[in-house]
Amino acid sequence: MAGVSIRQVNKLYDGAVHAVKDVSLEIHDKEFVVLVGPSGCGKTTTLRMVAGLESITSGEVLIGDTVVNELPPMDRDIAMVFQNYALYPHMSVFDNMAFGLKMRKFARAEIQARVKQAADILGIHELLHRKPRQLSGGQRQRVALGRAIVRHPQVFLFDEPLSNLDAKLRVQMRVELKKLHERLGTTAIYVTHDQVEAMTLGDRVVVMKDGLVQQVGEPLELYNAPANRFVAGFLGSPAMNFVEVRLAERGGALWAEGDGLRIQPLPEQAGRLARLNGGRATLGVRPEDLRIANGSDPEGLCFEADIEVIEKLGAQILLDTRAGSHTIVASVEPTVRARVHDRLRLAINPDRLHFFDAANEAAI
Amino acid sequence: MIEGAAWRKWLFFYLPLAVFVIWLLFPFYWMAITTLRPDGELYRPWNAKNYEPFWTANPTLDHIMLLLEETLFPTWLWNTMLIALVSTLISLVCGVFAGYALARLKFPFAGSLGTGIFITYLVPQTLLFIPLADVIRNFRLGDTPWALILTYPTFLIPFCTWLMMGYFKAIPKELEECARIDGASRWKAMIYIILPVAVPGILSAGIFAFTLSWNEFIYALVFLSSSEQKTVPVGVVSELIRGDVFYWGPLMAGALMGSIPVALVYSFFVEHYVSGLTGSVKG
Ligand SMILES: Nc1ncnc2c1ncn2[C@@H]1O[C@H](COP(=O)(O)OP(=O)(O)OP(=O)(O)O)[C@@H](O)[C@H]1O
Ligand SMILES: [Mg+2]
Numbered sequence: 279m280a281g282v283s284i285r286q287v288n289k290l291y292d293g294a295v296h297a298v299k300d301v302s303l304e305i306h307d308k309e310f311v312v313l314v315g316p317s318g319c320g321k322t323t324t325l326r327m328v329a330g331l332e333s334i335t336s337g338e339v340l341i342g343d344t345v346v347n348e349l350p351p352m353d354r355d356i357a358m359v360f361q362n363y364a365l366y367p368h369m370s371v372f373d374n375m376a377f378g379l380k381m382r383k384f385a386r387a388e389i390q391a392r393v394k395q396a397a398d399i400l401g402i403h404e405l406l407h408r409k410p411r412q413l414s415g416g417q418r419q420r421v422a423l424g425r426a427i428v429r430h431p432q433v434f435l436f437d438e439p440l441s442n443l444d445a446k447l448r449v450q451m452r453v454e455l456k457k458l459h460e461r462l463g464t465t466a467i468y469v470t471h472d473q474v475e476a477m478t479l480g481d482r483v484v485v486m487k488d489g490l491v492q493q494v495g496e497p498l499e500l501y502n503a504p505a506n507r508f509v510a511g512f513l514g515s516p517a518m519n520f521v522e523v524r525l526a527e528r529g530g531a532l533w534a535e536g537d538g539l540r541i542q543p544l545p546e547q548a549g550r551l552a553r554l555n556g557g558r559a560t561l562g563v564r565p566e567d568l569r570i571a572n573g574s575d576p577e578g579l580c581f582e583a584d585i586e587v588i589e590k591l592g593a594q595i596l597l598d599t600r601a602g603s604h605t606i607v608a609s610v611e612p613t614v615r616a617r618v619h620d621r622l623r624l625a626i627n628p629d630r631l632h633f634f635d636a637a638n639e640a641a642i
Numbered sequence: 643m644i645e646g647a648a649w650r651k652w653l654f655f656y657l658p659l660a661v662f663v664i665w666l667l668f669p670f671y672w673m674a675i676t677t678l679r680p681d682g683e684l685y686r687p688w689n690a691k692n693y694e695p696f697w698t699a700n701p702t703l704d705h706i707m708l709l710l711e712e713t714l715f716p717t718w719l720w721n722t723m724l725i726a727l728v729s730t731l732i733s734l735v736c737g738v739f740a741g742y743a744l745a746r747l748k749f750p751f752a753g754s755l756g757t758g759i760f761i762t763y764l765v766p767q768t769l770l771f772i773p774l775a776d777v778i779r780n781f782r783l784g785d786t787p788w789a790l791i792l793t794y795p796t797f798l799i800p801f802c803t804w805l806m807m808g809y810f811k812a813i814p815k816e817l818e819e820c821a822r823i824d825g826a827s828r829w830k831a832m833i834y835i836i837l838p839v840a841v842p843g844i845l846s847a848g849i850f851a852f853t854l855s856w857n858e859f860i861y862a863l864v865f866l867s868s869s870e871q872k873t874v875p876v877g878v879v880s881e882l883i884r885g886d887v888f889y890w891g892p893l894m895a896g897a898l899m900g901s902i903p904v905a906l907v908y909s910f911f912v913e914h915y916v917s918g919l920t921g922s923v924k925g
Pocket of ligand 1: 323
């Protein structure tokens with residue numbers, strides 16, 4: 279097995295569309311890395327360059343210690359699972375899984391053994407004689423996975439493999455993928471636009487936007503310390519609340535003043551914000567970091583809001599509230615009694631305030 | 643389907659269907675019945691008392707015997723078969739590879755090349771036979787099967803290329819990409835994955851090409867002169883119409899027996915053929 283290094287890779291389609299911009303990533307051996315981002319951000323393109331299906335405009339891709347820029351896909355020792363499964367329609371499940379081994383001239387007994395082993399792992403033993411069109415979506419997905427694992431490749435590449443499945447099956451397959459990775463330990467690069475998939479599957483997550491890497495890190499690291507406003511807003515559901523504020527010094531302390539609320543950052547954060555004194559910034563707070571204020575909450579972390587919509591989700595209640603001109607979503611305990619049009623006092627958990635530069639959107 | 647009362651189904655489905663079937667099959671029926679009617683009935687005037695054009699009480703095989711014994715019909719049949727098969731084969735091989743290249747490989751001017759090939763198909767044969775006649779004469783191929791085997795592909799290859807290009811484009815490219823990651827070269831991916839998946843398309847192209855060359859008339863008329871080299875369409879017309887005398891019985895017998903092989907080919911492949919035309923590839 280091997281790691282993958284992507285070094286300052288660029289991709290220009292037809293010399294015009296700059297799909298991937300200066301992407302650099304070090305993917306370690308046995309690591310499960312997820313590329314996530316909105317549609318069109320260059321995830322698939324990056325993956326296809328690693329696979330060798332798309333030429334690399336500039337930069338280098340290494341698998342193990344070998345530069346693979348010029349190697350054809352067949353010599354890269356990788357396996358890829360496609361969104362539409364790409365099962366060979368004229369071959370049985372067994373032949374689909376055996377094809378890669380046959381191409382590499384494995385002995386017949388070895389092929390039998392490996393396909394059987396993969397079929398055991400994935401629970402598709404009874405399906406081996408069927409044709410792909412006789413399978414359900416979930417079964418096809420398993421066969422596609424089986425075809426990848428029989429080869430024992432250096433690296434697995436996944437391009438949105440679960441997005442054609444229904445919600446329940448997706449959750450189930452997600453767990454299975456995770457288990458499979460734990461069992462095989464093969465390095466994997468996984469592309470998705472689903473942030474939940476990214477957070478649950480990835481050892482590390484790479485957030486991309488417009489061909490640029492926004493942030494790389496472990497899931498909770500990205501969640502708790504997003505590098506910029508985009509990452510903060512992209513990860514987490516419901517999404518982080520953003521409020522445009524003006525920073526001003528009042529009575530010796532720095533305050534963030536927005537329409538309908540005044541917040542006083544903790545001293546340490548205020549220190550970093552000091553250089554923006556008198557300027558603008560974006561304040562971000564996640565819905566689950568808001569709660570109904572009680573008497574002991576400091577004045578600087580509370581604000582008043584009117585409830586506009588109440589969404590009872592069971593495990594928590596989402597309150598869509600209005601403070602000034604801003605809509606702010608708060609996720610509160612299901613025991614909270616609240617009615618639409620009530621006026622509430624909400625408090626922010628003190629160390630959970632995020633600030634972003636108004637100009638370049640970087641976290642402060 | 644048509645819902646509601648049974649009579650609606652009869653009125654809106656079976657009745658129109660029957661009209662179409664009769665409309666389409668009548669020429670074949672006419673061909674068959676004329677083949678079997680004796681000359682005496684064929685040339686009876688329309689106002690005669692026992693005039694019955696759609697039926698015969700005294701079927702005869704005379705016309706067929708005449709065709710087989712007094713003309714070179716068996717030879718023509720053999721010529722047509724050989725020429726149609728070989729030219730179809732040549733065109734299919736070229737068309738499949740060219741169609742694949744145009745659909746899948748990235749090279750400069752791929753798009754305009756595709757259009758160019760289609761335009762050659764649009765040049766009418768009635769014009770193209772003039773320069774081709776010159777070529778045939780220069781290579782001394784006149785009056786040999788090669789004259790047709792080598793000229794039919796001029797319209798069959800563009801046709802097959804265009805049809806196959808469309809078909810290949812409809813095959814998800816991930817299939818091939820997956821095969822190439824699985825360890826197949828582009829060539830092997832084509833042989834093991836793309837061609838098997840494209841079989842319905844290849845069959846439709848083949849059947850079309852076969853029919854086109856089977857029925858071809860102008861080139862066969864111009865490039866072949868001696869009776870034993872002729873193909874069925876030309877042979878039947880040139881030997882059984884003498885001046886203004888039409889030997890209707892043998893003519894129709896020739897037409898009938900000439901269409902039987904094509905009908906057989908169609909019915910044999912009909913299932914693949916239909917799915918090929920509707921271009922259904924399921925992943
Ligand atoms: N073959 C191509 N030719 C030209 N431009 C392309 C091509 N493939 C992709 N692009 C462009 O490159 C950019 C990145 O595309 P890519 O497929 O990598 O996005 P993605 O992140 O995978 O999006 P999605 O989540 O929708 O799959 C897009 O702007 C897209 O339009
Ligand atoms: Mg994609």
